[in-house]
Amino acid sequence: MGRIYLDHNATMPLRPQARAAMLEAMDLVGNPSSVHAEGRAAKAMMERARSRIAQAIGAQSADIVFVSGATEAAALALAGRGVHGAGIEHDAVRAWIAEDLPVAANGRVTVDDPARSTLQAANSETGILQDLPAGLAVSDWTQAFGKIPLAFDWSGIDMALISAHKIGGPKGIGALILRRGLDVAARIKGGGQEMGRRSGTENLIGIAGFGGAAEAAIQDLENGLCERLDKLRNILESALDLPTRETIFVGQESPRLPNTSCIVTPGWKGETQVMQMDLAGFAISAGSACSSGKVRSSAVLRAMGLTDAEADCAIRVSLGPDTTEAEVLAFAEAWLGAHARFRRRAG
Structure with a gap:
């Protein structure tokens, strides 16, 4: 792909x-x-x-x-x-x-x-x-x-x-x-x-x-972009909604942009996830990138009441007009595989 x-x-x-x-x-x-x-x-x-x-x-x-x-x-x-x-x-x-x-x-x-x-x-x-x-x-x-x-x-x-x-x-x-x-x-x-x-x-x-x-x-x-992206975002979050319920989808109870998903998995650093997904062929982000390219803990998530440790474990997946369901599911499969490896290492 x-x-x-x-x-x-x-x-x-x-x-x-x-x-x-x-x-x-x-x-x-x-x-x-x-x-x-x-x-x-x-x-x-x-x-x-x-x-x-x-x-x-x-x-x-x-x-x-x-x-x-x-x-x-x-x-x-x-x-x-x-x-x-x-x-x-x-x-x-x-x-x-x-x-x-x-x-x-x-x-x-x-x-x-x-x-x-x-x-x-x-x-x-x-x-x-x-x-x-x-x-x-x-x-x-x-x-x-x-x-x-x-x-x-x-x-x-x-x-x-x-x-x-x-x-x-x-x-x-x-x-x-x-x-x-x-x-x-x-x-x-x-x-x-x-x-x-x-x-x-x-x-x-x-x-x-x-x-x-x-x-x-x-x-x-x-031409209906909002509706299409909202559907894809929901497919993504359903695919990543682990049986253990450990993953937090930030803002899921609030009105959101149809293309944006902020995902927090406690204990799994967002920067690590970004690198792992990059190696797997997916471009996503974590926290806020400063001009040097380093990742900082999200001030946005801290303002919402998340702890520093939780904010450090956030990633953002943001879809675009050309994103397909196949691409969303491919990312979910890669992310779930990386999560399983993370859990095995965590013991």
């Missing part, structure tokens, strides 16, 4: 539609800020991509501010605002917030003061979904975009963060979405691109790929 990729929440393989759009952009000479014909052609391509992303996310084109990724979008939205959040937020968000919102054991967060708070739409490690209150200052939609239906204009949220490579676009491009009439102070100053909110010549190739990926992702949703 060859290698099987089950780490779509880390990054999704580049979609053909994104690749085609990027190749087209590579053939354009102009700078989108130039007024001559070549510049206008580049500008037109950029605005078509902006429109595609806006339609996919349920926003207006003027609300989309292109940045290098969700990490930069978080900095642009949150720096200096004194916003409150929870320990389940991504590191890119947690770096800018007062981390004091309580997290229930089921991974859900209650927000009492939305105007001064941030709350993610979906967690990257567990897939747990949140109820987003109207008036929320900022919401990280990076993992939810393209996996569940979203409509920014109807959400009542001030700002949202998204990233291209989570939906099959290129790495190094993302966007901040702003509620109409709201503005942010530029952190990168210079030529005044992106309506004065983010200076620097726009990454036209990345933006074009982002637009192609967004359009394809929404088409997948309209």
Whole structure:
């Protein structure tokens, strides 16, 4: 069967539609800020991509501010605002917030003061979904975009963060979405691109790929992707549900993304599982990978009340649009075999 990729929440393989759009952009000479014909052609391509992303996310084109990724979008939205959040937020968000919102054991967060708070739409490690209150200052939609239906204009949220490579676009491009009439102070100053909110010549190739990926992702949703992935995720968890009931499927009692399963087997290190599955031909993840590639104990799981020892034993399997039932069952067979060996060694 060859290698099987089950780490779509880390990054999704580049979609053909994104690749085609990027190749087209590579053939354009102009700078989108130039007024001559070549510049206008580049500008037109950029605005078509902006429109595609806006339609996919349920926003207006003027609300989309292109940045290098969700990490930069978080900095642009949150720096200096004194916003409150929870320990389940991504590191890119947690770096800018007062981390004091309580997290229930089921991974859900209650927000009492939305105007001064941030709350993610979906967690990257567990897939747990949140109820987003109207008036929320900022919401990280990076993992939810393209996996569940979203409509920014109807959400009542001030700002949202998204990233291209989570939906099959290129790495190094993302966007901040702003509620109409709201503005942010530029952190990168210079030529005044992106309506004065983010200076620097726009990454036209990345933006074009982002637009192609967004359009394809929404088409997948309209074609029943949520239902198909939910079925596959349930097949996976049923196959891994050991008779001893020792394995924990984190967030199983909460609403979750349809593609995400966070699995904790006490005593069996997540990093060890990742290496064993890698050798068996499967790409999965454990905890949160930092820039050095080392694995840290999951702050998300600790915030939910799991012990350090339990958090160290978590793995994440995240499915994608092209994942098949045969691939899911092949992973389950390999994982169960590795688990049996682990148990024999453990005595």
